[in-house]
Amino acid sequence: MAFEFRLGGQGRLSEATVTVANTAVHVVGLFPLRHRETSRFAFPRCPQQVGATFGDLEATPCLQSPVVREDVPVFTPKELDATKDPWAYFGAVVRRYRGSQSQVDVADAVHVSKQYVSHIEHAVRRPERKLVEALDRALDADGAVLAAFEMAVNASSHGSPEVADYFAAVVELEARATRIDWYSQSFFPGIVQTKEYATAITRAFSPFRSPEEVESLVAGRMARAEILSSEDRPQLMVILDEAVLARPVGTPDVWARQLGHVLELIDANKLVLQILPFSAGAHALLSGQLIILRFSDAPPLAYTEAPHTGQVLEGKALVDACTLSYDLARAAALSPRRPRLGSKQR
DSSP, X not given: OEEEEEEOTTSOOOEEEEXXXXXXXXXXXXXXXXGGGGTTEEOOOOSSBOOEEETXXXXXXXXXXXXXXXXXXXXXXXXXXXXXXXXXXXXHHHHHHHTTSOHHHHHHHHTSOHHHHHHHHTTSOOOOHHHHHHHHHHTTOTTHHHHHHHHHHHHHTTTOOOOOGGGHHHHHHHHHOSEEEEEESSSOOGGGOOHHHHHHHHHHHOTTSOHHHHHHXXXXXXXXXXXXXXXXXXXXXXXXXXXXXXXXXXXXXXXXXXXXXXXXXXXXXXXXXXXXXXXXXXXTTTTOOEEXXXXXXXXXXXXXXXXXXXXXXXXXXXXXXXXXXXXXXHHHSOOOSOOOTTSOOO
């Protein structure tokens, strides 16, 4: 038996549990939370309907069976549970108010790509507030989408690693990525930094922060590094400009421990590292840092960064261009054999 859900009352979202064929389907508002299980089903209109009400939630049993759309490509995002994941809840609210509108129509209305809308609905991307306000207006949600966004921001801020606002989306994407290609011309990537090295970098970037603020930022960076200890860790491919090795950070002991930590990651098969030497001359990534993230269930994304700002890039043509630049830089780099990080690269 399929269900069509409609929201009653003044836009309030309530919770109910509906059992269908002995399977519990958890519902918040008017949508199945475990949408992954039903993403390939189209629910036809019902010739016969009998209403049942659960608080503000009105569930109408549909006596027709869902129709399987074999022509629709299967999108397999991470398993979502909006009772536990505030961003899954936010995505579900966006899906509900989008209703019969296509993702393309909504994307055009707020001037983003269809892929971006899909990523929001599947809790892959966290949009900025300005975009959420535009979504709320485009979906005629009367503040409901914005309220769900604020709830998600407040809920996820507790116990989450503290990072710069512009980098928050990348932290989420790192945890889902199957592979990360990272080019850095100034310092070791955050997820391979030691605590002492991260502290020295943070103090250099933010000399006016209090010791408590620095400690919080460093703790967030150390929490990100835990993804390399998980069984499903991403493949991490790093290109370092030789300038990173030519500029020691921290005391000699801090620098030595950082180099030793990177070599340990290489020996543990958690990192493939290449050095781009000064002798390579001009190369495709002279302009700065680039990260390319690849996923098992979504197209790749790129991220570029400048002082105090960064941007996630998602358009296929732009990501392809970034990938080519990365590949060209990798071709100019030294072999990924175990590098001698303490010596001059030749």
